Amino acid sequence: MASEWMMHGGRLDLAKLRFPDAPQPWLDLSTGINPLRWPVPEGLATADLGPLPAPSALAALERAAAGAFATDAAVTALPGSEIGIRMLQAIGFPGPHRHVGPGYASHAAAFHDSRRIPVTDIDAAAAGGGTIIVANPSNPEGHRVDPEHLLAVARRLKRRGGWLIVDEAFADTLPEASVLPYRTAEDPVLVFRSFGKFFGLAGIRLGFAVGPEPMIERIRARLGSWPVSSLAIEVGRAAYADAGWIAATRAHLHDEAAALDNVLTAAGHTPRGACPLFRLIETEDAHGLFLRLARAGILTRPFDTAPRWLRLGLPGGAGLARLERALADG
Amino acid sequence: MASEWMMHGGRLDLAKLRFPDAPQPWLDLSTGINPLRWPVPEGLATADLGPLPAPSALAALERAAAGAFATDAAVTALPGSEIGIRMLQAIGFPGPHRHVGPGYASHAAAFHDSRRIPVTDIDAAAAGGGTIIVANPSNPEGHRVDPEHLLAVARRLKRRGGWLIVDEAFADTLPEASVLPYRTAEDPVLVFRSFGKFFGLAGIRLGFAVGPEPMIERIRARLGSWPVSSLAIEVGRAAYADAGWIAATRAHLHDEAAALDNVLTAAGHTPRGACPLFRLIETEDAHGLFLRLARAGILTRPFDTAPRWLRLGLPGGAGLARLERALADG
Numbered sequence: 001m002a003s004e005w006m007m008h009g010g011r012l013d014l015a016k017l018r019f020p021d022a023p024q025p026w027l028d029l030s031t032g033i034n035p036l037r038w039p040v041p042e043g044l045a046t047a048d049l050g051p052l053p054a055p056s057a058l059a060a061l062e063r064a065a066a067g068a069f070a071t072d073a074a075v076t077a078l079p080g081s082e083i084g085i086r087m088l089q090a091i092g093f094p095g096p097h098r099h100v101g102p103g104y105a106s107h108a109a110a111f112h113d114s115r116r117i118p119v120t121d122i123d124a125a126a127a128g129g130g131t132i133i134v135a136n137p138s139n140p141e142g143h144r145v146d147p148e149h150l151l152a153v154a155r156r157l158k159r160r161g162g163w164l165i166v167d168e169a170f171a172d173t174l175p176e177a178s179v180l181p182y183r184t185a186e187d188p189v190l191v192f193r194s195f196g197k198f199f200g201l202a203g204i205r206l207g208f209a210v211g212p213e214p215m216i217e218r219i220r221a222r223l224g225s226w227p228v229s230s231l232a233i234e235v236g237r238a239a240y241a242d243a244g245w246i247a248a249t250r251a252h253l254h255d256e257a258a259a260l261d262n263v264l265t266a267a268g269h270t271p272r273g274a275c276p277l278f279r280l281i282e283t284e285d286a287h288g289l290f291l292r293l294a295r296a297g298i299l300t301r302p303f304d305t306a307p308r309w310l311r312l313g314l315p316g317g318a319g320l321a322r323l324e325r326a327l328a329d330g
Numbered sequence: 331m332a333s334e335w336m337m338h339g340g341r342l343d344l345a346k347l348r349f350p351d352a353p354q355p356w357l358d359l360s361t362g363i364n365p366l367r368w369p370v371p372e373g374l375a376t377a378d379l380g381p382l383p384a385p386s387a388l389a390a391l392e393r394a395a396a397g398a399f400a401t402d403a404a405v406t407a408l409p410g411s412e413i414g415i416r417m418l419q420a421i422g423f424p425g426p427h428r429h430v431g432p433g434y435a436s437h438a439a440a441f442h443d444s445r446r447i448p449v450t451d452i453d454a455a456a457a458g459g460g461t462i463i464v465a466n467p468s469n470p471e472g473h474r475v476d477p478e479h480l481l482a483v484a485r486r487l488k489r490r491g492g493w494l495i496v497d498e499a500f501a502d503t504l505p506e507a508s509v510l511p512y513r514t515a516e517d518p519v520l521v522f523r524s525f526g527k528f529f530g531l532a533g534i535r536l537g538f539a540v541g542p543e544p545m546i547e548r549i550r551a552r553l554g555s556w557p558v559s560s561l562a563i564e565v566g567r568a569a570y571a572d573a574g575w576i577a578a579t580r581a582h583l584h585d586e587a588a589a590l591d592n593v594l595t596a597a598g599h600t601p602r603g604a605c606p607l608f609r610l611i612e613t614e615d616a617h618g619l620f621l622r623l624a625r626a627g628i629l630t631r632p633f634d635t636a637p638r639w640l641r642l643g644l645p646g647g648a649g650l651a652r653l654e655r656a657l658a659d660g
Contacts, residue, residue: 009382010381011384013385013387033382037380040379045375047533049367049370049532049533050363050365051358051361051532052338052361052526052532054340055341055343055344080554083553083557090420202382203378203381205383205558205559222413224412224413224416225338226410226412227409227413229535229561230533231533
């Protein structure tokens with residue numbers, strides 16, 4: 001399978017080139033972005049882009065995010081969490097460096113000497129000190145680790161001056177998975193959060209680093225005074241404050257994921273994962289299934305490191321019936 | 331004078347708190363952002379923020395920017411040029427590190443051991459190799475160095491493996507100041523450009539790093555695949571392609587700067603600077619003038635390192651008459 005699909009999801013531009021005869025419009029299931037996005041009010045969509053964002057507006061966004069994350073930790077906005085993760089090497093975290101995998105390419109790239117470990121090795125790895133990066137829930141497997149377990153890992157790392165870095169990009173769907181409500185100021189835990197996945201607005205580029213104040217100050221120093229756009233500030237503030245939409249969407253996403261599970265199961269697959277924004281299936285001919293779905297205008301996510309895997313995001317609305325038909329047309 | 335005004339311009343949020351009795355609306359002359367912004371078409375303002383920006387759209391933005399910069403160098407988009415400048419330390423440029431000053435706080439902070447030099451020392455400094463950061467035109471003085479001179483500096487630095495970093499944040503107003511049309515792939519020159527200042531859309535957070543392909547690849551690796559928002563991509567692409575607006579705005583800004591010069595001169599000042607987006611004045615009681623203008627609802631930019639300086643951005647439209655009255659009410 002061409003490696004061009006393996007780096008990231010969301011390559012709809014490429015899909016249109018490679019499968020020009022696929023029925024339009026494309027159904028993009030190659031990412032874990034919520035298809036039922038937060039409805040941006042008209043007044044916010046036309047936020048004043050002229051002046052530099054006011055520091056007080058940025059601070060208000062960060063307060064709103066902290067509220068939604070149920071944390072009293074320090075929070076800094078990022079122009080997408082990936083830039084924050086790619087900053088880790090420069091900030092300097094103690095070795096040995098490990099990343100829990102399979103997972104994000106950016107986690108493997110965060111430290112040039114990072115070693116991949118399975119999640120089952122995380123306790124043993126923590127005994128050696130250093131730094132461990134883990135996604136919770138994980139991607140693409142959607143594996144969830146209890147926050148108490150991760151905090152125990154962090155406290156074990158701390159004995160040797162180590163750090164735990166938790167990528168909670170998908171934790172908005174599973175707030176009970178987040179370490180943020182439980183961490184203390186003494187825990188050597190740095191958390192990344194993503195705005196765009198849960199709120200369905202990935203194009204806005206907004207993420208957060210959350211942790212002890214001195215660490216967040218070091219990240220801020222590398223970002224400067226205006227890390228995110230006026231639009232990201234205004235939309236993020238309002239969306240994180242929309243507790244009603246957040247609660248309803250969490251419930252709704254679990255229903256949608258259950259419906260996707262039914263369709264996948266009926267087609268003979270065994271969907272895996274605790275995160276309702278995507279499901280992983282394992283099949284002998286993942287390549288063939290990827291191509292078959294692509295020819296039907298449905299883009300999914302294959303993995304070069306795991307040729308039997310295919311990840312599917314939530315179709316949303318009429319997309320589910322379309323997926324069901326495409327799976328049946330085997 | 332309170333140091334809170336000294337870090338950056340654009341602290342209108344603070345001005346409203348400190349001078350609650352000032353007439354509304356505030357006239358913000360504390361930045362060098364064009365008050366006559368590029369008119370964002372309705373269709374772009376509501377760019378689809380759902381999906382991640384397509385790599386092909388990002389590439390198209392970078393091609394449009396390269397065209398506007400008249401360069402065949404490699405170009406990467408940044409979420410504001412400041413993040414790029416604050417990345418320099420981590421990328422690793424050879425010492426000794428020098429920054430030409432007075433100038434941006436971010437230039438002084440780019441390398442922890444950077445020494446400030448006056449622009450007149452740049453040739454002598456280049457003989458020693460290492461890295462030099464210079465803004466062209468400079469800020470707040472608006473001093474312009476010929477691009478041929480800067481390229482000679484870069485070539486001198488190169489003999490000892492050094493680099494020249496040129497911050498051309500304000501060069502869109504003075505395209506003849508840019509090194510980009512003249513540099514070759516062999517020149518060790520990295521250039522930063524800013525979208526928001528000339529196009530009057532600073533809130534969108536868009537800048538660029540431009541230089542030899544291997545260096546730009548190193549910067550890209552620290553940014554990841556989605557460095558800027560869908561909105562920045564769509565607006566930037568269209569604005570850089572709008573050659574008519576760009577040419578008309580350059581001419582118009584020079585007229586506006588000449589009108590500002592007349593008002594400042596009539597009030598007994600001697601405006602300095604080659605960049606039409608701002609002027610620097612030097613006056614015994616810059617503090618008093620800053621306060622007097624602030625009480626009239628006009629925010630200007632003082633400097634902690636130069637207590638006799640005050641920088642004023644272009645008022646635009648009716649703002650000029652308001653400034654004229656406030657200066658006369660001495």
